[in-house]
Amino acid sequence: xxxxxxxxxxxxxxxxxxxxxxxxxxxxxxxxxxxxxxxxxxxxxxxxxxxxxxxxxxxxxxxxxxxxxxxxxxxxxxxxxxxxxxxxxxxxxxxxxxxxxxxxxxxxxxxxxxxxxx
Amino acid sequence: xxxxxxxxxxxxxxxxxxxxxxxxxxxxxxxxxxxxxxxxxxxxxxxxxxxxxxxxxxxxxxxxxxxxxxxxxxxxxxxxxxxxxxxxxxxxxxxxxxxxxxxxxxxxxxxxxxxxxx
Numbered sequence: 001x002x003x004x005x006x007x008x009x010x011x012x013x014x015x016x017x018x019x020x021x022x023x024x025x026x027x028x029x030x031x032x033x034x035x036x037x038x039x040x041x042x043x044x045x046x047x048x049x050x051x052x053x054x055x056x057x058x059x060x061x062x063x064x065x066x067x068x069x070x071x072x073x074x075x076x077x078x079x080x081x082x083x084x085x086x087x088x089x090x091x092x093x094x095x096x097x098x099x100x101x102x103x104x105x106x107x108x109x110x111x112x113x114x115x116x117x118x
Numbered sequence: 119x120x121x122x123x124x125x126x127x128x129x130x131x132x133x134x135x136x137x138x139x140x141x142x143x144x145x146x147x148x149x150x151x152x153x154x155x156x157x158x159x160x161x162x163x164x165x166x167x168x169x170x171x172x173x174x175x176x177x178x179x180x181x182x183x184x185x186x187x188x189x190x191x192x193x194x195x196x197x198x199x200x201x202x203x204x205x206x207x208x209x210x211x212x213x214x215x216x217x218x219x220x221x222x223x224x225x226x227x228x229x230x231x232x233x234x235x236x
Binding site for chain 2: 041042048056090094105107109
């Protein structure tokens with residue numbers, strides 16, 4: 001069974017389109033994340049949700065909107081796609097729970113979605 | 119703000135030899151967590167090893183071990199008996215605790231590309 005699954009794995013779309021990436025985890029984790037990996041392989045956090053509540057919202061254009069219908073799902077919707085949005089987007093989950101939460105477990109990552117905007 | 123620096127963009131090693139990948143970090147915390155992740159060409163992010171800062175003993179996972187020097191803020195990864203399957207990007211990461219909601223934010227270094235020569 002795949003622990004963190006993302007769909008689609010590849011996404012090629014034209015500038016100006018709107019697209020969504022879906023993520024689901026079956027680990028029972030409370031916290032989910034979106035990371036962006038650019039062409040130089042640098043990984044940067046975009047968002048995190050804990051039990052459907054937005055916790056981290058880094059400096060990300062408003063065109064990116066995460067949605068968490070329940071704690072096992074975290075989707076990423078991108079409006080008006082631009083060439084600079086081309087990247088690999090990773091979903092991840094961790095065991096963080098409660099107000100202070102345990103740290104130190106690291107993340108379980110999905111396999112990534114390669115988004116290409118043409 | 120916590121930063122993670124990997125000073126070696128690329129490294130190479132002969133099969134069966136040992137290689138050490140460097141990582142330094144900056145933090146004002148006394149208790150924190152550090153990780154090494156591996157990203158092979160398949161793109162999947164795989165947790166290799168984790169270290170708790172309050173534990174003086176260096177973490178070890180089979181052929182992978184770390185040299186954790188807390189005072190120097192150094193966290194290097196040693197791969198012994200290198201195998202062809204070890205060829206990948208290796209990322210060092212620091213866990214930043216988020217004060218609400220139990221999120222654990224990982225800050226990544228820029229990665230080191232490891233080539234294993236037969």
